[in-house]
Amino acid sequence: MADALLFNPHTYDPAHFDPETRRLLRATVDWFEERGKRRLIEDYHSRAWLADFLAFAAKEGLFATFLTPASAAGRPDQRWDTARIAALNEILGFYGLDYWYAWQVTILGLGPVWQSDNAAARVRAAELLTQGEVMAFGLSEKTHGADIYSTDMLLEPDGSGGFRATGSKYYIGNGNAAGLVSVFGRRSDVEGPDGYVFFAADSRHPDYHLVKNVVPSSKFVSEFRLENYPVREEDVLHTGRAAFDAALNTVNVGKFNLCTASIGICEHAMYEAVTHARGRILYGRPVTAFPHVRRELADAYVRLVGMKLFSDRAVDYFRSAGPEDRRYLLFNPMTKMKVTTEGEKVIDLMWDVIAAKGFEKDNYFAQAAVEIRGLPKLEGTVHVNLALILKFMRNHLLEPVEYPAVPTRLDAADDDFLFRQGPARGLGSVRFHDWRPAFDAYAEVPNVARFREQADALCDFVATMAPDEEQSRDLDFLLSVGQLFALVVHAQLILEQARLTELDESVLDELFSVLVRDFSGHAVELHGKDSATADQQRWALGAVRRPVVDEARSARVWERVEALAGAYEMTQ
Numbered sequence: 359m360a361d362a363l364l365f366n367p368h369t370y371d372p373a374h375f376d377p378e379t380r381r382l383l384r385a386t387v388d389w390f391e392e393r394g395k396r397r398l399i400e401d402y403h404s405r406a407w408l409a410d411f412l413a414f415a416a417k418e419g420l421f422a423t424f425l426t427p428a429s430a431a432g433r434p435d436q437r438w439d440t441a442r443i444a445a446l447n448e449i450l451g452f453y454g455l456d457y458w459y460a461w462q463v464t465i466l467g468l469g470p471v472w473q474s475d476n477a478a479a480r481v482r483a484a485e486l487l488t489q490g491e492v493m494a495f496g497l498s499e500k501t502h503g504a505d506i507y508s509t510d511m512l513l514e515p516d517g518s519g520g521f522r523a524t525g526s527k528y529y530i531g532n533g534n535a536a537g538l539v540s541v542f543g544r545r546s547d548v549e550g551p552d553g554y555v556f557f558a559a560d561s562r563h564p565d566y567h568l569v570k571n572v573v574p575s576s577k578f579v580s581e582f583r584l585e586n587y588p589v590r591e592e593d594v595l596h597t598g599r600a601a602f603d604a605a606l607n608t609v610n611v612g613k614f615n616l617c618t619a620s621i622g623i624c625e626h627a628m629y630e631a632v633t634h635a636r637g638r639i640l641y642g643r644p645v646t647a648f649p650h651v652r653r654e655l656a657d658a659y660v661r662l663v664g665m666k667l668f669s670d671r672a673v674d675y676f677r678s679a680g681p682e683d684r685r686y687l688l689f690n691p692m693t694k695m696k697v698t699t700e701g702e703k704v705i706d707l708m709w710d711v712i713a714a715k716g717f718e719k720d721n722y723f724a725q726a727a728v729e730i731r732g733l734p735k736l737e738g739t740v741h742v743n744l745a746l747i748l749k750f751m752r753n754h755l756l757e758p759v760e761y762p763a764v765p766t767r768l769d770a771a772d773d774d775f776l777f778r779q780g781p782a783r784g785l786g787s788v789r790f791h792d793w794r795p796a797f798d799a800y801a802e803v804p805n806v807a808r809f810r811e812q813a814d815a816l817c818d819f820v821a822t823m824a825p826d827e828e829q830s831r832d833l834d835f836l837l838s839v840g841q842l843f844a845l846v847v848h849a850q851l852i853l854e855q856a857r858l859t860e861l862d863e864s865v866l867d868e869l870f871s872v873l874v875r876d877f878s879g880h881a882v883e884l885h886g887k888d889s890a891t892a893d894q895q896r897w898a899l900g901a902v903r904r905p906v907v908d909e910a911r912s913a914r915v916w917e918r919v920e921a922l923a924g925a926y927e928m929t930q
Contacts, residue, residue: 361918363663363865365448365625366926367391372445376770378435379442382420383449389414390453395722395928398454402725405576407534408460416490420446421464427472428772430484437772438472440676444618444669451622455729456576458619460492463531465615467493469608470540470556472777474595479558483538491537495612496559497605500528500581504738506554506605511543511584513555519591521545523557526569526583533580534568536561540595541584542605554601558593559584599781606782610690613737614676617669617693620701620733624662627726629926631655631708634715636923646923651711652916658707659919660869663861664852665697665704671855677767680775684788685761688750688847695743696844698733705730722928744840745833749785751843752824755817758792766858793846796853803863804906805870806853812877813846815901823893838884845877864914871905878902 367387372380389411390398400406415421424443426436443465450458471483471493483493502508511525523543533539538558545553559566565588569581596604632655635645645651672689679686705727709716716723734740797813800806819839829835849870856866878901884890885898 361922361925363666364628364922365452365622366629367452367928368926374768375442375445376435378423379439379445379770382418382423383442383445385418386414386420386446386449390449391929394930396720396930398928399720399722399725402454402456402576403719405574407578408457408576411457412460412490412492412535415461419488421461421490421492422484422487425465425468426484426487427774427777429774430472430480432484432488437770438774438776439770440614440773440776441673441768443615444673447615447618448622448625451619452626453622454725455619455623455732458615458622459531459577462612462615462619463495463536464493466495466608466612467532467536467538467540469495469611469777470595470601470604471538471558473604473607473779474556476592476595478592479595482558486537489537492532492535494530494532494536494539494561494580495608496527496530496533496539496541496582498527498529500526503529506542506602509542509544509554511541512546513543513557513589514546516588520593521555521557521589523559523584523587523589526581528581529572530580530582531577533561533582534571534578539566539582540608542601551602552598554596554598555589555594556596556601556604557589558595559587559589563587603780603782607776607779609737610687610779610782611776613694613743614672614690616733616736617665617672617697620698620730621662621665621669623726623730623733624658624665624701624704626928627705627708627723628658628662629922630721630723631658631712631716632919632922633924633927634712636920638715645711646920652919654707654711655919656868656912656915657872658704659922660865660872660915661700661704661707663865664848664869664873665700667852667855667859667861668848669693669697671851671858674764674767676776677771677773678764681780683761685790687785687788688747688754688790689851691738691743691746692844692847692851694737695734695740695747696848698730699740701730701733741833741837744837744844746785747844747847748836748840750788750790751839752820753786753788754790754793754847755820755843757789759789761791793850796850796857799857800853800863800866803867803870804908805867805874808903808906809849809870809874809877812874812881812901812903813849815897816842816846819894819897819901823891823897829889832887832889835884835887835889838880838887841880842877842884845873845880849873864911865918867906867908867911868915871907874903874905878904 372383427438498504513521513523567583571578573579638645676686797810881898881901885895
């Protein structure tokens with residue numbers, strides 16, 4: 359029997375979605391399965407451009423259906439629905455990050471357009487999607503990275519209401535083929551934030567020069583240069599501070615997709631790893647008979663389940679967001695930072711088990727081991743997102759307020775707030791509901807109770823010995839605190855989703871035994887930081903806990919893991 363907690367193409371039936379969404383998701387799975395594993399891996403190693411996949415997506419209207427908001431829609435099934443976008447992220451990650459990347463960069467390229475009041479640009483983008491085109495997001499530069507304050511893309515007024523743009527962009531996915539490239543620059547005649555401009559360019563224009571693909575991959579992560587490129591008035595998407603906000607708010611939308619792509623990668627790799635380990639005989643026994651192997655695979659499994667639970671619950675907050683409820687601004691960098699780094703741990707645990715098998719070119723695992731590394735580093739590094747998360751710590755832990763309960767959001771609604779998020783500031787004013795009831799609901803689960811002790815200890819830390827002014831300038835110290843806080847938020851949403859889905863408590867308890875160990879590890883790391891005070895060092899060691907051991911529980915979870923052997927194998 360297939361494990362209902364993991365995506366399995368052989369049994370996948372997204373019945374919780376509307377008929378057209380179900381059709382498109384299932385059609386995407388079927389396209390990959392019919393293509394087969396051999397072709398999938400050959401294309402990965404040969405770095406083939408994704409023309410066949412994009413032709414399939416165009417024929418089915420996949421991107422046009424999923425990425426056209428209702429305000430620009432030409433059909434009733436077109437909407438921006440984060441729940442079904444997340445489902446497609448997982449599927450594309452499962453088969454290969456190259457496919458996901460073309461889709462992800464299209465999402466980023468559309469962000470400034472759907473936030474714009476430029477009706478002509480919105481119509482053009484909708485038409486391009488209908489034609490099966492992809493988009494690109496021209497923000498980063500070779501010299502400045504994503505430091506948009508320092509952009510060298512300069513726009514010279516042309517005297518007739520438009521501009522001539524000159525400059526280069528770097529790390530720009532789909533830059534070889536995009537029908538529309540949202541480009542960030544600044545006017546040469548206006549100083550400061552008032553001079554920012556977001557405009558739409560076309561990669562096929564003669565003044566758009568494709569320099570190269572900067573990575574050895576099917577992902578065409580391009581460098582391009584504009585030379586005296588004509589920017590007409592109808593090409594301008596945003597000006598001034600609104601252009602800056604559009605950049606950050608677009609990344610808010612786009613970076614949410616990294617968590618579910620990571621989940622898809624780990625799921626496919628897990629089927630391969632467990633199947634191989636179960637069939638490999640060493641010293642007369644299957645590899646899975648060794649205690650350390652069972653522990654590593656069980657840890658990988660429950661971490662992966664935790665990734666899914668957190669991400670699914672975060673979707674609900676993302677879709678329910680509004681001007682008076684901006685909790686998504688915490689849960690969003692959490693999905694990007696925490697879930698993707700959990701993905702790295704999942705792959706590493708399995709790789710320790712399958713060892714040399716993980717390098718073989720005929721397996722999916724070899725590419726999973728490479729691609730999983732990229733996700734924590736895209737749309738802001740782990741460090742950037744940890745620093746962002748810290749801005750919410752005191753309000754979240756110590757100063758909760760009342761909010762209406764957020765339901766599971768699988769309804770066929772358009773998430774229009776994502777394109778009217780407003781100014782990208784005021785994070786310190788965002789408030790949160792009380793995190794404790796999620797823990798109270800599972801107080802009888804031993805390792806949930808054990809982790810609750812650690813979460814309460816963190817509240818004491820923040821209330822009585824929070825970083826002082828000097829420590830607040832020590833990012834190395836702050837990031838250790840951020841890791842502890844991130845674990846509490848991660849655990850909270852896992853518990854909320856566990857309650858909504860009636861998760862098996864054996865799995866939950868085993869997962870929290872891992873989280874207890876993680877918290878203890880980060881506490882020890884904090885103890886060793888150069889700037890930790892004597893009180894903080896004592897606190898750190900006092901927060902270390904040993905998970906509650908239950909051999910029967912662990913055996914039940916191991917049965918679920920071992921059952922993954924042979925449960926899915928991609929057709930050849």
